[in-house]
Structures are given as C-alpha cells and as structure tokens.
Amino acid sequence: MNNKVLVIPIIIILYCFDILALSYVNGEKIKNDAKNWLKTFNVEENLSILPEIKYPVCDKIEFTNISTNYSLIKAQCFSPNEWSLILRNKLEKEKRKFNVKKNIEKKSKKPNFPEIEIFVLKQQLEKGVKISDLDITTKKVKKNFKSAGLITSREELVGKKTKVRIRRDHPIYAKYLKKNWLIEKDSKVIVENNSGPITIKVDGIALENGDYEDRIKVKNLRSDQVIYGFVLNKKKVLINPKQN
Structure with missing residues (x-):
C-alpha cells in the first residue's frame, strides 16, 4: 500500500x-x-x-x-x-579576409580602353601664346577621357592662340584655343567712310573681335569717337559700305 x-x-x-x-x-x-x-x-x-x-x-x-x-x-x-x-x-x-580581398580585386579591375594617338604640346604654354608647328607632337594614350571637342589635326592648332594655360602631354580641346577672328580686339585698323563720291580714311582701334561683314565697335584715333563699322578684311572696317 x-x-x-x-x-x-x-x-x-x-x-x-x-x-x-x-x-x-x-x-x-x-x-x-x-x-x-x-x-x-x-x-x-x-x-x-x-x-x-x-x-x-x-x-x-x-x-x-x-x-x-x-x-x-x-x-x-x-x-x-x-x-x-x-x-x-x-x-x-580567413574566409572573411578572402571575401574582402576578392571584392577589392573585383573593384580594382580596370576596363580595357582602346589606344589612340592625340596631338599634345611639347611644353606648357601660357594663356595668349600663339602655337607654332614646333610646339606640337603626338602621343599614344588610352581613350579613357571625353573625345568631344578634341583637336584631331595640326591645322586646328598651328597659328591659334591659347585661351587658357595648356599643359604638356595633355589632350587639347577646341575650347582651350582662341578663335581666329578676321579682326581681333585692340588691333589697329583703317576706318573707311564712304559718303557719296567722297571716301575718308582714318586710323582706328578695333574694340571688338569680328569676322567678315560683322558689325563691330571701333575707335577713331583722330577724334577718339567710338563708331560702328563692318569688317571688310584683316585691316579695314567700313562705316558706310557701298551698296552693289
């Protein structure tokens, strides 16, 4: 029990x-x-x-x-x-380190850019310097930069003035160069005024850049008067161009 x-x-x-x-x-x-x-x-x-x-x-x-x-x-x-x-x-x-190393290697892989030949300067040129043929050479580089506006011929460089400082061995773009105006600002010109049968010519200074038939401001060196005229060529500005 x-x-x-x-x-x-x-x-x-x-x-x-x-x-x-x-x-x-x-x-x-x-x-x-x-x-x-x-x-x-x-x-x-x-x-x-x-x-x-x-x-x-x-x-x-x-x-x-x-x-x-x-x-x-x-x-x-x-x-x-x-x-x-x-x-x-x-x-x-160890596995964590391997994964980290693998990720780093993956990130460090660089794309295979094609090789191209570009025009460069042999030496650095400051702003406002005219480029001569002796300043120019070529260089093979990897195309890992923007090519829009890139200078691709000697003709585009020779005789042009630098708009900014351009370093040696660097790609050259059109925006780095000044435009070749027919008449450049501050250059001496002949101001010609055609008034009927009378033609008056005086020395002047261009106050603006201009191409053919552009209307620009010029200063009459005789009277210091600022007037407008039309670009005829590298040296002449017409006040009243003759009508054909």
Whole structure:
C-alpha cells in the first residue's frame, strides 16, 4: 500500500516536468534548428547562444538571413507565441579576409580602353601664346577621357592662340584655343567712310573681335569717337559700305 502511495507522487512530478518542458524553447533547441537551416544553404555553423536561455513555446521557428554572408540570422516565432531574436554566426576570419580581398580585386579591375594617338604640346604654354608647328607632337594614350571637342589635326592648332594655360602631354580641346577672328580686339585698323563720291580714311582701334561683314565697335584715333563699322578684311572696317 505504501509503495503505491509513493508511485503516484512520482508520476505526478514527472508529468509536471513534462508540462514545463513543453512550455518553453531553450537555447539548445534554437541553435539546433538554426544549424539544420544553415545546412540547407551549405553554410558553416558557429552560432553563439546560451543553451539555458528560454523563450515561450513555438510551433515552428522561422529563420532569416539579415546579413550578406549569414553572419547574422533572425529567429522568429509566430504561433502560439510571438517573439524574435538575432543570432550571431561567427564565420572563420580567413574566409572573411578572402571575401574582402576578392571584392577589392573585383573593384580594382580596370576596363580595357582602346589606344589612340592625340596631338599634345611639347611644353606648357601660357594663356595668349600663339602655337607654332614646333610646339606640337603626338602621343599614344588610352581613350579613357571625353573625345568631344578634341583637336584631331595640326591645322586646328598651328597659328591659334591659347585661351587658357595648356599643359604638356595633355589632350587639347577646341575650347582651350582662341578663335581666329578676321579682326581681333585692340588691333589697329583703317576706318573707311564712304559718303557719296567722297571716301575718308582714318586710323582706328578695333574694340571688338569680328569676322567678315560683322558689325563691330571701333575707335577713331583722330577724334577718339567710338563708331560702328563692318569688317571688310584683316585691316579695314567700313562705316558706310557701298551698296552693289
């Protein structure tokens, strides 16, 4: 009789322990589930979690990768209790270094640009200097720069004045050069005024750049008067051009 009395409390105690065991999920359980999940992706497991940690019971623990290399994993429960935690998966340092090195090598790969021949200056020229044929040479370079407006012939360079300082061995663009005007600002000109049968000519100074038939301002050196005229050639500006 006494033996039967002792058996009943033991059974009750064991049953209570089973109930308690089913009421939570410990760290060991979470780690094992995460390990099996990582295996499906062929990822090594080196999870860090305390085995005695306890979370409310869960029907199924869901795992999500929240890093680029499975070093951080999110464990979540949705039923019958909702909870989540972040697991750290400590990967081998050697593999991390390899991945970093691989990424650096990938970024350092340069595109294979074609080689072209361009016109360059033998020496640096300052602003306002006229370029001669002796200043020019050619150079083979990788075409890794903009080619729009690039000077492609000697004819485009010889006799042109520099608009800005141009360094030696550098690509030369049209925007670096001054335009060859028929008459340039501050150059001496002959101002010719045709008034009926009478033609008057005086010396003047061009106050603007101009091409053929452009209307520009000139200064009459005799009277200091500023007047407008039309460019005829490199030396002459007409005040009242004759009508054909």
